[in-house]
Amino acid sequence: MLYIVPTPIGNLEDFTFRSLRILNEVDFILVENYKVSKKLLNFYNIKTPIKNYHIYNEHKIIPSILEKIKEGKKIALISNAGTPSISDPGFLLIRSCIKNSISIECLPGPTSIIPALVISGLSINEFTFIGFLPKKKRKIKLEKLSIENRTLLLYESPHRLLRTLNDLKYFFGLERNIVICKEISKIFQETLRGNIKDMILYYKNIQKILGEYILIIDKKK
Secondary structure (H helix, E strand, C coil), rough: CCEEECEECCCCCCCCCHHHHHHHHHHHHECCCHHHHHHHHHHCCCCCCCEEEECCCCHHHHHHHHHHCCCCCCEECCCCCCCCCCCCCCCHHHHHHHHHCCEEEEECCCHHHHHHHHHHHCCCEEEEEEECCCCCCHHHHHHHCCCCCCCCEEECHHHHHHHHHHHHHHHCCCCCEEEEEECCCCCCCCEEEEHHHHHHHHHCCCCCCCCCCEEEEECCC
């Protein structure tokens, strides 16, 4: 059995009783980053052995993981924050388990997408999650998204935030409503609402842009 266990995206108290039980019961835990995961495991006094699993070694170690599961081992996969495989490692392992008829269970838990969408105040009947914009063919992607009639959610890093806002200005126009959520569930959580023009002016005056960002863009009217 492979368990996909979401972990807190900020506040360590955002963790379910079931997730805690599973991490204590499995034979070992696959972690994206040793130091980051250790903070959570120490907080809950979880003593289960851990092994590194990240984008740089997943191709190499997946066969050995599958072998361990076939031998009867129960394994949990966690990422640094949130649900594994959503903009984090995990997809290849899950697909390999499916091909090998290995049972998978994904626990519900913390995610930054839904809280950001709910507090945005924009239409939430239909939405499209994009994740990070691609580096290649970025303009083609933005042109297609600009006519989307559903609310859009994008992830963005601090050093690319202003560049992305300027790209949005070109394809979406200055007046398109947008909400930017920063550091969901963390100490410096912040939500800004306005249009694309407002956000560009705001972040141009920020000396150093820090944190993790979710951009919620209103649908085309």
